[in-house]
Amino acid sequence: MAAVVRAALVQATWTGDTESMIAKHEAYARTAAERGARVIGFQEVFNAPYFCQVQEPEHYRWAEPVPDGPTVRRMRELARETGMVIVAPVFEIEGPGLYYNTAAVIDADGSYLGKYRKHHIPQVQGFWEKYYFRPGNAGWPVFDTAAGRIGVYICYDRHFPEGWRQLGLAGAQLVYNPSATSRGLSGYLWRLEQPAAAVANEYFVAAINRVGREEYGDNDFYGTSYFVDPRGQFVGDVADDTAEELVVRDLDFALIDEVRQQWAFYRDRRPDAYEGLVRP
Numbered sequence: 001m002a003a004v005v006r007a008a009l010v011q012a013t014w015t016g017d018t019e020s021m022i023a024k025h026e027a028y029a030r031t032a033a034e035r036g037a038r039v040i041g042f043q044e045v046f047n048a049p050y051f052c053q054v055q056e057p058e059h060y061r062w063a064e065p066v067p068d069g070p071t072v073r074r075m076r077e078l079a080r081e082t083g084m085v086i087v088a089p090v091f092e093i094e095g096p097g098l099y100y101n102t103a104a105v106i107d108a109d110g111s112y113l114g115k116y117r118k119h120h121i122p123q124v125q126g127f128w129e130k131y132y133f134r135p136g137n138a139g140w141p142v143f144d145t146a147a148g149r150i151g152v153y154i155c156y157d158r159h160f161p162e163g164w165r166q167l168g169l170a171g172a173q174l175v176y177n178p179s180a181t182s183r184g185l186s187g188y189l190w191r192l193e194q195p196a197a198a199v200a201n202e203y204f205v206a207a208i209n210r211v212g213r214e215e216y217g218d219n220d221f222y223g224t225s226y227f228v229d230p231r232g233q234f235v236g237d238v239a240d241d242t243a244e245e246l247v248v249r250d251l252d253f254a255l256i257d258e259v260r261q262q263w264a265f266y267r268d269r270r271p272d273a274y275e276g277l278v279r280p
Helices: 018-034 057-062 070-082 155-159 161-169 193-201 254-262
Strands: 004-011 039-041 085-095 098-106 112-117 142-145 148-152 174-179 204-209 211-213 220-222 226-228 245-252
Touching (some): 004 174, 004 204, 018 039, 018 070, 018 245, 039 174, 070 098, 085 148, 085 174, 098 148, 155 174, 161 193, 193 204, 193 226, 226 245
Parallel strands (some): 004 039, 039 085, 148 174
Antiparallel strands (some): 004 245, 098 112, 142 148, 204 226, 211 220
16 A cells, blocks of 8 residues: 555535535546546535534434435445545444434445444534434444545544544544634634644544535634644645635645654553543
8 A cells, every 4th residue: 555645535515415415526536537636535524514503303314324315325336437435424324313413434435444433413593413412333444445445534523532543542543633613613623633643543533514504593604624644734725714615635645654753652551540521
């Protein structure tokens, strides 16, 4: 596997319906593939609006099974067509009353590798997620893909260091964090926490945010998506804060070993001294 992996992410505005939203992302994926990308990630519940700005039962209609729902099937076809690994976040229904905020991971040959379910579920103004989602119960998987070892964290998860570390211990080289984050709430933290997580855990992070205003609520999603390296430095420019953007960057995975030799955080960990961290 090549040390340098060309990776992509998409920040997009809501189109008003699922079909056109998926079509938009398919077009971006094809463009990324033409530019040589080997992996691409989309934003939180990418095929729907961010409906958690309100608490209304009508929004359960956006949910679909994973991996047997129409969106994941279509993403598998797209992966086969483009030869790219795809991280596709959707609203998952597992059964009656069982809903999750989920990301499916699909390999470059179209095979379904598995899913990550968001662990930490907020319930605050504009982010009424507990109304819709159960906390994730599928662990902290890291997926062996054609583009390297890929992990996923989702939006509010990023405020909790434990999951970042779990993904690092499992061997992640790149962690995608699809999000829906609005102005005035966490703009400062957006550029702080994820670079800090990349440094603390010594891997690459792809931070994806929605962009623009949507029809359900007043949140103004501010984009500014980016890739950050294990030294906490942005890889290229940060994306725009008001417009859609496809971000494609070269990630040198050889930097991971270099940084881990210089900053031996994994060697110097003291799990024997951390018992208090798992007490309520």
